[in-house]
Amino acid sequence: MHRTPCKTSTTLNEMTGKKVYLKLENLQKTGSFKIRGAMNKVSQLSEAECEKGLIAASAGNHAQGVAYAGKARNVPVTIFMPIGTPEAKVNATKGYGATVKLVGQNFDEAFVAAREEQLRTRATFIHPFDDLAVIEGQATVAMEMLQQSPEIDTIVVPAGGGGLLAGTLLAVKSTRPDIRVIGVQSANSSAIATAFKGKNGGLVPFQGKTIAEGINVKVPGKLTMNIIHSLVDDIITVSEAEIASAILFMLEREKTLIEGAGAAAVAAVLNHHMPSASRNVGIIVSGGNLDISKLAECQNMSIQVPLAK
Incomplete structure (x- = not known):
């Protein structure tokens, strides 16, 4: 960093x-x-955790941090963001190679959707703060x-x-x-x-x-x-x-x-x-x-x- x-x-x-x-x-x-926490977390993941891909929910900055960290380890990343997220943050996240899904009217609704997707796919969840x-x-x-x-x-x-x-x-x-x-x-x-x-x-x-x-x-x-x-x-x-x-x-x-x-x-x-x-x-x-x-x-x-x- x-x-x-x-x-x-x-x-x-x-x-x-x-x-x-x-x-x-x-x-x-x-x-x-946000990239500090994301990089610290992703750098500690095992190869088995990375093979499942990474998933996160974010209002924007955590999304970019996880996307950057995933790219650094060559791991696919999916980010759930609220529908009203500023376009600059959405485009930047995509620019780091992540797949972005716009869901919900706020962070908490996007978080719920990301958790549901994580349960379905068994991807590794990167929490934005409670980790x-x-x-x-x-x-x-x-x-x-x-x-x-x-x-x-x-x-x-x-x-x-x-x-x-x-x-x-x-x-x-x-x-x-x-x-x-x-x-x-x-x-x-x-x-x-x-x-x-x-x-x-x-x-x-x-x-x-x-x-x-x-x-x-x-x-x-x-x-x-x-x-x-x-x-x-x-x-x-x-x-x-x-x-x-x-x-x-x-x-x-x-x-x-x-x-x-x-x-x-x-x-x-x-x-x-x-x-x-x-x-x-x-x-x-x-x-x-x-x-x-x-x-x-x-x-x-x-x-x-x-x-x-």
Whole structure:
């Protein structure tokens, strides 16, 4: 995998009143951190597991990671994706040699269809987040961040199924337990945040329409949730307007195209949702596979980003 940059931004520092470090996983192979977990998992499969072919469900980025990993081992890959998946992600997945089947209106419906196909064909299923080998692969993002910028005292992580957040927690809390790790979800799809805050008596499926489709997961993983509950410092939510504004901010001011999932973490820092004690904040910009047609939607939704007091 690429050792992606972890860069600072004078503009972000001035606007937030903090030293901000951007871990640019949008510059990773396939445009997302997801390839780390997929490659780690697929590299450990036996020849017998590979002979059956690989199957996965994804809103886009995991699909590309599995497709890339399958191609690297010369294994056929079938990916189930929701019907509304951005065309750029569908075409990229096909470009890596995978067969794509568009099924269902969201990730969870595509996941059910993929599981049914897996039972029929006995292909090897590659879970997008609830698998320890996948989580271990995602943990390498935080490991690199702390090597590149050891002064970081807080890491902000987008969360959907929880694989990246769980991996970050395992990497950070085992080596630097003093560092805060804060997960970020869209307020429109906030199952992890709701469970963490103790509302409704635990994990309740929660999914709505969000521009951050990469973290629009109705039911997070059991393994990931156990890790998150045990180790995370906080889970916060950001609005759709804040996510849209963060996408535009990164494009206009940082000349960097990011997708809604990665923008959620940027939005949390831009809109001052961080603890006041956090001075050196690392943001995992999880991916850059944005459907360009969504930029007009972002402009219509965006709000003025508040300056630091």
